[in-house]
């Protein structure tokens with residue numbers, strides 16, 4: 001279901017809509033802008049606030065039926081004390097989710113004094129919350145059908161740039177939709193070839209350059225590390241390159257790199273069966289790259305961007321790599337494979353080497369790389385590491401702006417001791433502690449000649465628990481971090 005996002009510049013009281021969501025803070029008095037609406041709808045909003053039925057706490061909500069001719073229902077949503085990062089996005093997301101669940105079909109959204117960013121965040125939030133994955137379910141019997149949310153109107157007041165803000169919001173929302181859908185699709189449907197086709201579709205839509213390389217090409221490139229993972233599966237691995245040229249000819253691009261494991265069983269170092277099905281999301285980094293490319297192309301940003309994806313599956317089989325094997329990556333470095341479940345870094349190693357061909361101004365990779373990042377930061381913060389502090393800070397700022405906050409972990413040389421090997425240049429895992437950092441140290445061995453930041457999104461790209469604003473499943477991370485970073489670099 002596509003969600004049509006539009007804007008309304010007048011009084012929200014005039015909106016004939018089945019549902020108007022009002023995002024309110026906990027500290028504000030009754031907003032004057034809502035006086036007409038409250039009067040026209042029987043005074044219920046004012047009473048609810050005055051009598052403290054609704055306090056405006058974060059995530060709090062109260063549904064009111066109105067009596068007037070404008071909105072039929074009003075949904076009050078709390079944002080807590082302001083200013084709070086991501087408050088509008090979160091409130092809009094809750095609104096979108098509730099509206100979709102209620103089956104009202106259409107909704108409107110209002111928050112006091114939205115600026116252009118706020119309008120964009122509202123658009124993104126609503127579509128984040130209203131998103132649902134139903135394409136693999138049979139259609140319900142006609143009597144049980146609910147109406148998915150198909151249209152949302154954002155009350156924009158009288159600000160300049162509302163149209164652009166809305167267009168930006170649509171662009172990000174569409175990028176996230178693509179990323180979440182790919183992440184949700186199971187491994188038997190979303191194969192490396194399927195991801196390659198999704199990339200071609202984006203390229204075709206926006207006239208991007210697109211190259212897809214298979215097993216034979218990877219051999220030619222000498223990508224022994226990527227191929228080691230891919231040797232366990234009969235599916236053709238894919239190295240996917242998308243080139244967006246919105247900047248000056250020959251200007252160095254930003255490179256976005258994604259881990260695209262369509263399924264990660266662990267290989268010979270096989271994972272426990274419990275919750276192994278979640279490993280279909282191990283291509284969330286790749287999905288994020290594709291989603292970001294879609295959004296960037298829609299926004300027509302004046303910058304060159306190359307998207308790189310390494311995609312395969314990690315399977316145990318008679319042909320799979322084994323613990324103890326030594327392989328050679330495309331930069332000539334040798335790797336002793338200790339644990340075949342540390343496969344993402346093996347794939348990324350060769351893709352990161354390949355990225356240097358583009359002489360990029362910066363490289364950001366996103367990968368569901370380590371369970372350790374979930375232990376360290378839970379489902380709330382992206383793990384951020386890199387070889388250049390200014391770039392790390394820039395990416396952290398982009399993540400904050402995009403509502404996908406990250407937290408830096410130290411890439412200190414002390415940790416690198418852990419990946420020393422007796423037989424090769426390095427081994428693919430460290431010892432017990434600091435798993436996210438040793439994984440990043442491994443990647444750093446393949447990032448010669450450019451500034452690089454690594455995003456470990458294993459805890460944030462999808463959620464096994466319902467997160468109030470976002471249902472179980474893929475979250476859209478890291479699409480917005482990518483987009484905000486690239487936007488910040490565009491001229």
Ligand code: BES
Nearest residue numbers: 339341342344368369370371372429458
């Ligand atoms: N895809 C996993 C990381 C992961 C684990 C994501 C749990 C989400 C939840 C990755 O390929 C992996 O298996 N990493 C291992 C590394 C270990 C063998 C050093 C891990 O984190 O357990």
Ligand code: MN
Nearest residue numbers: 264341342343
């Ligand atoms: Mn693994």
Ligand code: ZN
Nearest residue numbers: 261264282344
């Ligand atoms: Zn993995």
